Amino acid sequence: MTNKKRNPSEYKEIADYMLVETELRSADLCFVFGGQNADHLADHAAKLYHKGLFPKILVSGGVATDDGRMECDRMRDRLVKKGVPEDAILVENKATNTGENVKYGMALIEKKIGLKNVKSLIGIGQIHASRRFVMTLERHWPDVVKMFSTPNYYPVPRREFHKDEKFREDVIREFNKVAPYKQKDFIREVDFDKMAKRIQKLPSLSEEARRRNTKIKKAVARLPDKTRKQRKSGYRRGNRRP
Template structure:
């Protein structure tokens, strides 16, 4: 299979394909991709939640790329799209997905907002890891995950982040695949089943050199027990 076909297998696996319904809150997780902010604003303006939280400081991909925290840039996009400023909450300290969840929850608690359901908005290839993190860190919450609605080709070809090309996107997707396998044992996420054809595509992409976003971890497949079992508990992800 060619690189594009292998990448699309990983892309499809990362999607949760949730049906988005009305919720108590929208939580938009920060990143380099401003299309995520546009998607969050769209959901709010369509009446799917009464309040929207933007969560994100500067992470591994935006440190040195942006001068302001992700949450501030995303909120400015939402306000320009028509979201009222008084319906926006900003969490600007988080640097990874686990902190996005925990610090957004703390912020809502300080505002005496205790949601029973949220719509989490993330990049398309981070839907599954976002879902798995929410279900570990905020177990009682009903979470629906969504992302900008586009194909892999459109996502790569129309990326507003000029510093992140198709190869870099594939590197990031492969890195997220590894984290889905590894993080349940570290206690950062719930376990997610990985079908054999997805794992095989992941391994082939690694052989082809897509290793830039991998965590240094020996014997990742063995540590995942052949993709089975949740492992230890506790911690936030990296």
């Protein structure tokens, strides 16, 4: 029940278990789970995209939001508004629950990119259901390296969720889903220590940037001398690239 009284240590345990985030490193894909807070989710994905953390974003959700648009369409429109190129966005429009988000999302990834080309991802979803999103990914896609990040659109910090009535109700409702969902095999438990070690093996953002710069330099070096000189001259003058 969501109205059961708990002591501060119990709330801390629930926060530590439910409101998960991981270290973020460069990933092959961002996977955004739809929700009624679609604008916040899209804004967060756009912010991470512009930091260079991933080249592609999948938005998943076939449920209507309060303005009539489906979750996926609303998030896509918001991403484009925030400067994310349309060709960097994959749109999955059939899912009506978290399991379908992952299953239908994986099918779209296979069609458009190839699952073999996605070794790591950053998941984004509504904060109160953070752990369930990661556990659902673990159930259907155990091999991919999973990271997770989410915006906090509530008026209190995540560790103080119990101080806001709506935040507390949302988290406790999700907490009460975990045991029956595991029993039904909708979700799988996640070893976050093991997951952290896998994340540590991914390139950091600075390492990825150096790698990309090296590729650019090698590509420029293969150009004919005249073209290379023109490019360097253009960069010095602040001109656009040809």
